[in-house]
Amino acid sequence: MDESRRGFFKSFSTPFVEEDAVWEPIRLPYNKDKTLFETECITCETKPCIPVCDEEIIKTLDDGSLFLDFSKRGCTYCDACAEACDKDVLVLNEEIYRIEAHIELDMAKCMAWKDVICSSCRDVCYDRAIKFLGMLRPEIIYDNCTNCGFCIGVCPSYAISATAITKEAS
Secondary structure, eight states, X not given: OOHHHHHHHHHHHSOOOOTTOOOOOOOOSSOSOTHHHHHHHHHOSSOXXXXXXXXXXXXXXXXXXXXXXXXXXXXXXXXXXXHHOSSSSSOOSXXXXXXXXXXXEOTTTOXXXXXXXXXXXXXXXXXXXXXXXXXXXXXXXXXXXXXXXXXXXXXXXXXXXXXXXXXXXX
């Protein structure tokens, strides 16, 4: 098969993405100022928050800033990263700062929406944020969702994703 045909068929297996779409990293919880990730995390040489994360979801970007990778696990909100942060990027106080992300279920990819009995996402959801209509048809209850990301890595059909919430400056 020549390269042009191979590229043509490969395009069917590649998800459609807007050409202007820019990937935004999902930042750690316990912070008010997202710009600190781009200033303080970059200059932090030790990154003490990474080794204390029992779930091993804190990763480093090429620029040295940090993000959460939900591909295998999620965040337990255990406070360890905030306690380890010596740059005041992550701060514990009375208010718990949630992960600024939007968890989304793609019904076209979801096996349960295709009449296959699967409840992987619901089984790992501590917050009971995934509700099934009968045995099939899951939906996310956003009032209960803490954006922890545990449902993402367990989904066998990659139907659940997280997108960083970015607040436009006004």
